[in-house]
Amino acid sequence: MYKIGEALIGSGNELAHIDLIIGDKDGPVGAAFVENMTNLSIGHTPLLAVIRPNLPTKPATLIIPKVTVSCLNDADKIFGPAQTAVGRAVADAVAEGIIAEKDAEDLVILVNVFIHPEADDYRKIYQYNYGATKLALKRAMDTYPSAEKVLAEKDRGTHPIMGFKVVRLWDPPYLQVALDLDSMEDMERIIYSLPNRERLLIEAGTPLVKKFGVGIISKIRELRKDAFIIADLKTLDVGRIEVKIAADETADAVAISGLGTQESIQKAIQEASKQGIYSILDMMNVDNFVEKLKGLQYKPDILLLHRNVDLETHMSEKGEKLGEMTEWGNIKEIKEILGKNRLVAVAGGITPDKVEQALASGADIIVVGRYIIGSRDTRRATDDFLKYLPQDPDTMRLALEEDEQLDLK
DSSP states (O other): EEEEEEEEEOGGGGGGGEEEEETTTTTTHHHHHHHHHHOTTOOOEEEOEEEETTTEOSSSSEEEEEEOOOOOOHHHHHIIIHHHHHHHHHHHHHHHTSSOOTTTEEEEEEEEEEEOTTOOHHHHHHHHHHHHHHHHHHHTTTTTTHHHHHHHHHHOOTTTTTTTTTOOOOSSOOOEEOOOOOOOOOOOOHHSSSSSOOTEEEEEHHHHHHHOTTTTHHHHHHHTTTTTEEEEEOOOOSSHHHHHHHTTTOSSEEEETTTTTHHHHHHHHHHHHHOOOOOEETTTTTTTHHHHHTTTTSSOEEEEHHHHHHHHHOOOOTOOOOOOTTTTOOOHHHHHHHEEEEEEEEEOOOOOGGGHHHTTTTOEEEEEEEHHHHHHHHHHHHHHHHHHOOTTTTTTOOOOOOOOOOOOO
């Protein structure tokens, strides 16, 4: 057996973060147990978990400090409340059936313990490390989380120590405000007036980028720390370089022109994936864009379609049935070509009365420029669109592991 568990409990300097491995004494975990116990390092000396002096817990458990123990005061926290907390949590895990009593002699546990140097409340150190250790053990034995859980949460979670949120587009639809401006003052005014919503994306329009450079992304980031920011570079060539520059300025997505060569588009999409940001393929003025999309081995994360009233009018005049055709083409067909978890954005003079039609057609992102940035009341103009969108994704969700089973006896 070889299982891994993790848990974080508490707050402040006494917060406990436990990583552990549990496995057979005669297997790789047992070998690691002996290796760690016999190879000491300064400031990270392993110690056995004990209930009290002269009474080590079972299964045998080795505590390894994550933070360097630099003085006797630090040592007191590890050898006192933390050591006891881990020892008793392991013993209680056996008593409660999390670990079978018959296996207690055959298993060993390695526990990485975090103690902040400025933690000073010994009772909280004990309490949090006890809870985190027992929870990590239960998770290990239950093989929690499942791969399904990880895939469902990977774009939703926020790490408490990061200090900012990385927005991922996991629950469309969204409204994208295109700042097609050439004035820094107007940009700041509009951003300050935009509502702080997860469903609102901010685009640094091409005019803004051309006048002030890609560094304008960092400026927008100063104004809206947790916003999803798009750099509309309309990259045609040297895509890898331009995408990297935008990523270095903290852009969450980069718009690539569909007019570029297949090779250039592919390189830009690959670079965006490498940098961990979204690639947007802008199909403005691209003829037969469906065929061009089919020819791409690596598909963009988002395909941007522009209004094509001429096509719709032409088909109507010829008496052809529109079927699932919209002003932006057949979005359903396009999504099938793009593949799972990829999005379609629509643009082109969209007004609030067009939002429901666009969403019903399958659009995931509504791109709006003039209606909002040209309005005297930017906030009201933005709300004219947002009222057609659902609440922000996590508004009604508690940050709890609500899918973990509780043993109610």
